Amino acid sequence: MKKLYIVTAHIDDFECSAYGYLFKHHKEYDKIVLVIASKWKFKDNIILQNLKELPDEIESKIEYINLGYEARKFNTDFDKMKDDFYKEIDWNEDFDILTHDSNDAHTDHKVLSDISMGLYKYVSKYITMYSPSSVNFGPNYFVSLSDEAYQYKKKALDKYDIQKEQSYSKKGYYLQSEDHYNIGKSYVLENCVNANSNYYEVYKILKWM
Numbered sequence: 001m002k003k004l005y006i007v008t009a010h011i012d013d014f015e016c017s018a019y020g021y022l023f024k025h026h027k028e029y030d031k032i033v034l035v036i037a038s039k040w041k042f043k044d045n046i047i048l049q050n051l052k053e054l055p056d057e058i059e060s061k062i063e064y065i066n067l068g069y070e071a072r073k074f075n076t077d078f079d080k081m082k083d084d085f086y087k088e089i090d091w092n093e094d095f096d097i098l099t100h101d102s103n104d105a106h107t108d109h110k111v112l113s114d115i116s117m118g119l120y121k122y123v124s125k126y127i128t129m130y131s132p133s134s135v136n137f138g139p140n141y142f143v144s145l146s147d148e149a150y151q152y153k154k155k156a157l158d159k160y161d162i163q164k165e166q167s168y169s170k171k172g173y174y175l176q177s178e179d180h181y182n183i184g185k186s187y188v189l190e191n192c193v194n195a196n197s198n199y200y201e202v203y204k205i206l207k208w209m
Contacts, residue, residue: 001030007099007116009108011043015156017129020143020201032061038071050156074111082115101128103135126207141205142188144197
């Protein structure tokens, strides 16, 4: 059985950054395991609703695991979080990883990147995803979203409320602007002159066998 582990720090990281890869590559996997490290009372029901609203052929493959940690305390909980996540892995099965990039200014994202990197030698594909806090991301994989897939993404993100976020400043946050939903297109316009889609997400391939 071939599995994909999508590993994110927060619930809305999945909707913001993983839909492109999910829609394009879901047919390659028998099971997709969404592992989210933290819970937040204003998001817990939204993620369950968003998963149910994905196309049937995708939703039926997704197993959702929330490790239940408190955001902003990942460094303190690093070893226990790593242990809890690794215990969810079937080491006898073939699996790929999609997770946060090491060049990310969000400390929670960096912790998940470090934890996931311990799996690098075990996977066939290791891909990192852009987030609004990425720094010098340098994508090398550009995934177009169909109009339908983009609408799934927009509808999912529109459910979240910036006023109920854990952000200190509530400034510079992607939920404040619809332009941020399609921020991958700016990378595509600079790097792919023959691009012909309206919507994109961008990724960095670290390993692809």
